Amino acid sequence: MTRPNASGSIRPFYADWAGYNRRVAEALGRLSAEDLALVVPAPRDGDIGPWPIWAVAGHTVGARVYWLCHVLGELGAETTPFTDPSGFGWEDELSVVRTADEVAGAYASTWRVVEGCLDRWTPAMLADEVRRGSQVHTRQSLLLRLINHEAYHAGEIGVTLSSNGRAPIDLWPAADWRSDAPRTLREG
Numbered sequence: 001m002t003r004p005n006a007s008g009s010i011r012p013f014y015a016d017w018a019g020y021n022r023r024v025a026e027a028l029g030r031l032s033a034e035d036l037a038l039v040v041p042a043p044r045d046g047d048i049g050p051w052p053i054w055a056v057a058g059h060t061v062g063a064r065v066y067w068l069c070h071v072l073g074e075l076g077a078e079t080t081p082f083t084d085p086s087g088f089g090w091e092d093e094l095s096v097v098r099t100a101d102e103v104a105g106a107y108a109s110t111w112r113v114v115e116g117c118l119d120r121w122t123p124a125m126l127a128d129e130v131r132r133g134s135q136v137h138t139r140q141s142l143l144l145r146l147i148n149h150e151a152y153h154a155g156e157i158g159v160t161l162s163s164n165g166r167a168p169i170d171l172w173p174a175a176d177w178r179s180d181a182p183r184t185l186r187e188g
Helices: 011-029 053-071 100-120 123-127 139-163
Strands: 129-132 135-138
Touching: 011 100, 011 139, 053 100, 053 139, 100 139, 123 139, 135 139
Parallel strands: none
Antiparallel strands: 129 135
């Protein structure tokens, strides 16, 4: 087994994240307008009602841009649909219904921001701290926050789809994990 170079890019440590991103983006990109409009019955902050799948998906990847670009100062926000540094996102404008192409495009454009960080950041940089109000975060804590945030919302979307008779998103298709499967299936 080859071990990642600890002084180089952190990408090898997060290699499978690209595969999860691809699988979610492809699954959402295949959904019909009716599927994307299904309401995810989960409580949101404040007096906000439940969101449709497209809004949950937009919120999910909008967080990448918020944390990486607007909090940490990474480049690339302008190449995504989420350019507002306040974090205002699709879920804040439910009257503008998003399409499967827009959702898949948001996954692709925000993934390029993530990829840039994974390529440029080194293990030593993961301990770098950033303050946000009274909070302090490290690059590592923000990456883990994003991964967990994405998994949580992919689960919400999957449960909503399956509860409505649709196929859920399969994050771990058996074919991708077979010993003879190309590594690129797992890693993006």
